[in-house]
Amino acid sequence: MKERASVARDYPGKVILGIDTSLGSAVAVVEPDGVVRSQVESADPRGHAEVIGTLIERALAEASVTASDISHVAAGMGPGPFTGLRVGIAAARTFALGRGVPVVPVVSHDAVALELMLHRALTGGYDEAYDETFAVVSDARRREFAYTVYRGLDDDGLPVRVAEPALTPRDEIDGVLAAAGAVRRDAERIPAAMLALAAARALSAGRTIASADALYLRSPDVTIPGVPKRAST
Amino acid sequence: MSRDEPLVLGIETSCDETGIGIVRGRTLLSNTIASSMDEHARYGGVVPEIAARAHLEALEPAIHAALAESNVALADIDAVAVTSGPGLAGALMVGVGAAKALAVSLGTPLYAVNHLVGHIAADVLTSDQHGADAPLEYPTVALLVSGGHTSLLLVRDLTTDVELLGETMDDAAGEAFDKVARLLGLPYPGGPEIDRAAASGDPKAIPFPRGLSRASDMAAHRYDFSFSGLKTAVARWVEQKRAAGEEIPVADVAASFREAVVDVLVTKALAACRDYGVPRLLLGGGVIANRRLRDVALERAAAEGVAVRIPPLSLCTDNGAMIAALASELIMSGRPASTLAFGADSTLPVTEIQVAEDA
Numbered sequence: 001m002k003e004r005a006s007v008a009r010d011y012p013g014k015v016i017l018g019i020d021t022s023l024g025s026a027v028a029v030v031e032p033d034g035v036v037r038s039q040v041e042s043a044d045p046r047g048h049a050e051v052i053g054t055l056i057e058r059a060l061a062e063a064s065v066t067a068s069d070i071s072h073v074a075a076g077m078g079p080g081p082f083t084g085l086r087v088g089i090a091a092a093r094t095f096a097l098g099r100g101v102p103v104v105p106v107v108s109h110d111a112v113a114l115e116l117m118l119h120r121a122l123t124g125g126y127d128e129a130y131d132e133t134f135a136v137v138s139d140a141r142r143r144e145f146a147y148t149v150y151r152g153l154d155d156d157g158l159p160v161r162v163a164e165p166a167l168t169p170r171d172e173i174d175g176v177l178a179a180a181g182a183v184r185r186d187a188e189r190i191p192a193a194m195l196a197l198a199a200a201r202a203l204s205a206g207r208t209i210a211s212a213d214a215l216y217l218r219s220p221d222v223t224i225p226g227v228p229k230r231a232s233t
Numbered sequence: 234m235s236r237d238e239p240l241v242l243g244i245e246t247s248c249d250e251t252g253i254g255i256v257r258g259r260t261l262l263s264n265t266i267a268s269s270m271d272e273h274a275r276y277g278g279v280v281p282e283i284a285a286r287a288h289l290e291a292l293e294p295a296i297h298a299a300l301a302e303s304n305v306a307l308a309d310i311d312a313v314a315v316t317s318g319p320g321l322a323g324a325l326m327v328g329v330g331a332a333k334a335l336a337v338s339l340g341t342p343l344y345a346v347n348h349l350v351g352h353i354a355a356d357v358l359t360s361d362q363h364g365a366d367a368p369l370e371y372p373t374v375a376l377l378v379s380g381g382h383t384s385l386l387l388v389r390d391l392t393t394d395v396e397l398l399g400e401t402m403d404d405a406a407g408e409a410f411d412k413v414a415r416l417l418g419l420p421y422p423g424g425p426e427i428d429r430a431a432a433s434g435d436p437k438a439i440p441f442p443r444g445l446s447r448a449s450d451m452a453a454h455r456y457d458f459s460f461s462g463l464k465t466a467v468a469r470w471v472e473q474k475r476a477a478g479e480e481i482p483v484a485d486v487a488a489s490f491r492e493a494v495v496d497v498l499v500t501k502a503l504a505a506c507r508d509y510g511v512p513r514l515l516l517g518g519g520v521i522a523n524r525r526l527r528d529v530a531l532e533r534a535a536a537e538g539v540a541v542r543i544p545p546l547s548l549c550t551d552n553g554a555m556i557a558a559l560a561s562e563l564i565m566s567g568r569p570a571s572t573l574a575f576g577a578d579s580t581l582p583v584t585e586i587q588v589a590e591d592a
């Protein structure tokens with residue numbers, strides 16, 4: 001049951017808040033039809049907890065909306081370095097909780113893919129569903145990249161994932177992408193407005209486009225202690 | 234916002250407990266704790282990344298549970314409080330991010346506070362409005378003992394004047410319990426296990442060392458603690474018995490080890506009371522659940538005329554209610570909220586009771 005205009009109809013005058021901290025920290029306010037009301041960000045790959053509150057406040061102010069105008073919170077679920085990634089997800093969840101509105105999980109790379117394809121559609125004269133296979137590649141620390149392979153937009157205007165997010169050692173990325181026939185597109189930032197737009201399109205289409213769990217892609221780094229070390233000798 | 238009896242929601246994520254507490258003034262309304270302790274058991278200690286992941290998953294359910302228990306709606310909350318530090322950086326960041334977004338979403342002020350001072354603030358809470366306990370008197374010496382910290386503080390005023398007298402130079406007391414439990418083949422967490430094993434043991438069986446207690450140490454580190462030497466001494470003693478093919482008297486080792494820890498903690502705390510002429514000692518932190526520590530502290534303090542205060546044990550382990558309680562005290566004393574520009578500070582000094590106070 002697809003109801004394209006359901007977002008706008010259910011929430012007249014309401015807007016979507018997008019939050020992502022999978023690379024830097026980015027927050028945006030977007031209307032359900034995609035009009036960007038505000039987009040603010042910090043490129044700092046670490047200080048997510050420091051900046052997140054100020055960024056949300058600024059995004060609301062620059063969009064001339066208040067917290068009560070938010071109908072949904074789009075949360076970038078990664079992939080990305082965990083410590084920072086969690087800050088945005090936690091913030092998205094509690095902001096939504098405070099307003100009693102839903103969280104819409106979005107794969108962070110989807111926002112980059114959407115921006116690339118929309119940009120091309122607007123500037124290159126191509127259709128939105130431009131049919132190049134490409135991979136969004138971002139820093140995952142520990143000498144690894146996170147990458148997701150895309151090809152075109154579907155009928156709902158959402159990026160089509162050919163391969164789900166995965167990790168690869170940095171020096172193997174080009175080989176991996178060549179084998180997948182994908183052009184490499186490095187992402188230095190996550191456009192929060194595109195994250196919110198992906199959420200808006202998913203809502204319109206009545207679809208879930210990401211899991212509600214953080215995209216860690218890596219087990220916690222732990223060492224299981226063996227026999228206690230000898231104290232004497 | 235009510236300045237007389239503010240309704241405060243506190244968020245605590247400094248270690249392995251996700252704590253959400255709600256207080257009204259000094260009245261405790263709810264104290265919800267989700268612990269990831271079981272997930273750390275097989276590693277014999279808290280694994281920071283596992284703790285941080287667990288916080289992210291536990292936060293929302295814990296907030297719901299705390300609201301339901303206190304019969305409070307989020308819209309009624311006057312202020313949000315959060316632990317800024319000290320603690321595990323990645324774990325703290327989850328709480329800080331959550332608290333900031335919640336405060337902006339609700340349009341409430343945010344108070345970023347010190348975890349250690351929060352442990353002291355737990356003592357001002359009463360469970361019902363009319364059962365007025367005797368209020369916390371100042372100055373008081375506070376001994377905070379947990380798996381993450383071992384600190385001796387002089388509290389002249391909860392909201393304005395807390396001084397660090399000493400702290401552990403290496404392991405926290407709770408960590409020492411975990412490590413010695415492991416050595417004896419007992420499960421994690423070590424505190425309750427050592428306690429159980431020690432019940433039938435002789436605390437005087439083995440003369441384990443008291444860290445930083447020699448005269449020269451007492452000059453340089455009068456109020457500081459060290460437990461790594463004790464842990465090594467226990468390990469060496471056990472190894473020698475094993476090497477000699479002797480059975481390990483687990484009960485005696487546990488009792489003697491515990492006695493060494495308790496002795497140092499109580500001796501140094503009471504020395505501080507004596508030196509500063511303060512006849513009051515407040516105990517806090519998860520290790521206070523150890524009955525032997527409480528018993529020895531009460532007995533020896535009584536002999537020296539020192540009054541001991543111990544908050545309810547449910548408020549001694551890390552929790553959000555103590556964070557809300559500290560913020561509530563700050564609000565009632567007219568302090569402005571924190572700005573949104575602060576981060577997680579894993580080594581936040583105890584003198585910073587509130588972080589990023591708005592000028």
Ligand SMILES: [Zn+2]
Nearest residue numbers: 379381518551
């Ligand atoms: Zn603590």
